[in-house]
Amino acid sequence: MIKKIDHVGIAVKSIDKALKLYTDLYGLELAGIEVVEDQKVKTAFLPLGDSEIELLEATDANSAIAKFIEKKGEGIQHIAFRVENVEKALKQAKEKGIRLIDEKPRYGAGGAKIAFLHPKSTQGVLVEFCQRDE
Numbered sequence: 001m002i003k004k005i006d007h008v009g010i011a012v013k014s015i016d017k018a019l020k021l022y023t024d025l026y027g028l029e030l031a032g033i034e035v036v037e038d039q040k041v042k043t044a045f046l047p048l049g050d051s052e053i054e055l056l057e058a059t060d061a062n063s064a065i066a067k068f069i070e071k072k073g074e075g076i077q078h079i080a081f082r083v084e085n086v087e088k089a090l091k092q093a094k095e096k097g098i099r100l101i102d103e104k105p106r107y108g109a110g111g112a113k114i115a116f117l118h119p120k121s122t123q124g125v126l127v128e129f130c131q132r133d134e
C-alpha cells in the first residue's frame, strides 16, 4: 500500500530561522514555500533523496502546528507516506479499525490529496497518506 516516505513534517516556530540550518548546514535546496489555508500552515519543502523535508509553521493559533508546539515544542510532527490512492488507503485503514482524522482527502501542498490517521491508532505516529498525481 505505501510506496515510499513522501515527506517528514517538522513543526517549527519560524521557517525562516529553521531554513538556515537545512540550507546552510545540511546543504538542502528550498523547493518552495506554500501556505495551506485549510491546514492553517505555511510549508517549506526541501527535497532529500527520494523524499522531502516539510517545515511547518502555524499561520493561526488554532493550527494543529501551533497546538503541537505549545504542548511538545518544535520537532517531528508527522510522517507522510505516498500512496496510489488516498480514498482506497483510507478505506483499507478504516476496515482494519484504524481511527481516521480525515474521512475524506483534503488539499495538501503542491496540490496533493492528503488525509491523516489518528496517532492513537498508529503507535503514536501521526501518519499522513499523500497522493500526488505526477
Ligand SMILES: C[C@H](C(=O)O)C(=O)SCCNC(=O)CCNC(=O)[C@H](O)C(C)(C)COP(=O)(O)OP(=O)(O)OC[C@H]1O[C@@H](n2cnc3c(N)ncnc32)[C@H](O)[C@@H]1OP(=O)(O)O
Binding pocket: 009, 036, 039, 041, 043, 054, 056, 064, 065, 067, 068, 071, 076, 077, 078, 080, 101, 107, 108, 109, 110, 112, 114, 116, 118, 119, 120, 124, 125, 126, 128
Ligand atoms: C498541508 C501539509 C501537507 O503535507 O501538504 C501538512 O502536512 S498539514 C500538517 C498539519 N495538520 C495536521 O497535523 C492535521 C492532523 N492533525 C490533527 O488533526 C491534530 O494535530 C491531532 C488530532 C493529531 C492532535 O490534535 P490535538 O493536538 O488537538 O489533540 P491532543 O493534543 O489532544 O492529542 C491527542 C493525542 O494525540 C497525541 N498527539 C498530538 N499530536 C501528535 C503528533 N503530531 N504525533 C503523535 N501524537 C500526537 C497527543 O500527545 C495526545 O496523546 P495523549 O492523549 O496520550 O497525550
Ligand SMILES: [Co+2]
Binding pocket: 007, 009, 054, 078, 080, 128
Ligand atoms: Co505533510
